[in-house]
Amino acid sequence: MTEKTVVSSGLGHLFMTVFVFNFANFMVVPAITDVSMAALCPGEDECSLAIYLTGIQQAITGMGSLVMMPLIGNLSDHYGRKVMLTVPMLLATLPLVILAYSRERNFFYAYYVLKTLVSMICEGSADNVAVGRRGSAFGILSGISSCSFVFGNLSTRFLPSAASVFQVSAAVSMVSVVYMRIFLPESSMESAVIAVSSKEQTVNESLLEKGCTDNRRPLRTTPSLHDSISLLRSSWTFSQAAIVAFFGSLGELGLYSALLYYLKAEFHFDKDQFADLMIINGIAGIISQMVLMPLLSKVVNEEKILAIGLIFNCVHEVDTFQLRSIVSKQVGPTEQGKAQGCITGLCSFASIVSPLIFSPLTALFLSDNAPFAFPGFSLVCAAFAMMIAFIQSVMIRAPPPPVPDSKLDDSVSVEP
Template sequence: MMEMLTRPLRHLFVTVFLYSFSVFMVVPAMVDVIMSAVCPGKDECSIAIYLTGAQSVIVGLGAIVMVPLIGNLSDTYGRKVILTAPMVLAIFPSVILAYSRSPYYVYAYLLIKTVTSMLCDGSVICIALAYVADNVAEKQRVSAFGIVSGVASCAFVCGNLFTRFISTSSTFQVSAAGTIIAVLYMRIFLPESVAGTSTKTENESLLEKDSSEDLQVFKKMSSFHDTISLLRTSPTFLQAAAVAFFNTLGDAGVNASVLYYLKAQFQYSKNQFADLIVIIGIAGTISQMVFMPLIAPVIKEKNLLAIGLFSGFVHIFLSSIAWSSWVNYASAMVSVLSSIATPCVRSIASKQVGPSEQGKAQGCLTGICSIASVIAPLAFSPLTALFLSESAPFYFPGFSLMCASLLVLVAFILSIMIKEAPLAPNCSADPAEPSV
């Protein structure tokens, strides 16, 4: 466990916390902000649902290409220098709503947020996981991945709890300031990871490459063909990717549905959204930062993955049949183990590639998840709008959530079928010893 307390990883954890805190804290306010601009004074708004769904589709399409490319670039140029771009871009959307939340500014936010999210969404965690894989031994990688996710969950809790007690305008101001602080902290304190990079400094390696060399590098960047090749390399990686796809499809379906479902069915406001999100975040933080380090050494990753996915299925299923607002809070408590699924599947995939391909592997997995993030809004936004409207074929407001829970159940079934596989031939048992 001491490998997860080294100086590079401590600075990485702080960077992930500051960035995630700043990004997540705006989530509870966004439904009210968008609906105030599009459908003022209403609790149900199909246009807002479709608008959010279209944004998610476009972001997902961009992420399919960009995140694997960014992961592969981090293998070539280093984690820190590539991490800078998405973190800087994440500043601009919050600045817009910090200035004004009038309809024109909300539309400008949605446009800028869509463009920046193509690079930002998934990239920071993708590179952070590759950084951890560079600095942590194989046997402790699943616990380390869990801690990264736990730090993000902790930031999720703190950000939403903080939002609970400040005004909407202050929420976006603090978000913008927090993202700037995260970038400065990362640039000043986070050392470059050594795995997969040259011994030269990041600036030297960039300056000394001429245009022809840059062209050759980009020719080698991750593409659809590279992704297919990586999936064919290891059956275990392919199975992990399938699990990640269906789990993300279900989770993205929930994200496209649940806030508007709660708004229409139980008249939730920003504060109620924040309360529910905090409960889910606390459950995720406890499972990732307490349970995983304790049980990972004695329970196989495959079994942990199955436990997490089944917990997620139960959580979403209960929310879909909620007959009172308290049921949503009770189902949130059931989700205490659901957040361990993602670190487990990431760790399983990580162990199937060599140390110089961690960014490529994590980027490939994130790209596959981005495909699910594209499909989910296309399916779930119309489904949610239909079953929340008066023209629903039958009365079941949570029908879209029920469908999402079944997709997570498919991921659970696939996780049981994952076979144990040997490590990649060029994987070493231990990475280069990090500085302390």
């Protein structure tokens, strides 16, 4: 068997692992709102406690991922993909098992605490992919993530109860761990890092690139605050991309944290209706990633594709992929880890700031104590943050292409 065949087989098993694991975790997204409110505020359609707990969980997860993603990504280079995937995947299964057993208040609190702690680690589980296949792997992984999102929500739509949703989810998650341990080959230690995300609370669970690392100094690629500030000052285009990353993530996370509770309070949605909406969103994401984006990339530059993605905002991965592609071109090959780490850090910081803003707004305007009658006020604020990101993305101009070394000659003149 040739080396190319082995690598292709390894990527295939990696993609299957990602699909099955994300499928299990996406199944519970439409049901978790009903379960949370039934445990904390039984018989009610508005529950400020559930909104605040969701926001706290999101903030703590963001702080944890800000620290853990670079660390675990680097450790993957030293200990291999299977160890650094096995531990987070096993831990991510435990909260599902708790709610599969019971959804009473005490069990929900146990789930909540364990899920919060596990998410801090699982945000940084990592895998290695060869440099030559990094670009194609990104596109395929985004498409696989969207497919697992659609099929996960579709399966929830046809399961009879929240209990069965969590039981099936826990079982499938265990299967994904067993599959990974049996079929996924170990990675080489000098590969570039791609972080595998699994967010419970999202539509925002995805795979993020970490950049190349030096095996002799595993922690030195973690970007410091000074590194990030230097990068932001190095290029106006990079600074614009950073603004887009922050406000885009802020609006995206704010929209997610507010929307489900708004629909529950105002229109009495349940898990089936949540699943229907998420299926539509996921199908739109598959079409945009698998069909529209490849076609547009042939005739439109990345900056315009980013703006188009922010206009429609049908899938976050499209915006993220184009944004990271733009950023990667602003720095040299030895600074890719710092650049991608800076953008990842800004997105993680947005996940900390977002619940501090949107959780109180959502709880206030859905309650009887709202200063004025506008239940969807937090949604408008999230849309405003997305609008800032869109306006900034329109202002991004592609820098001139670098001049080939062979043309760097004093005799070359520039025509007027």
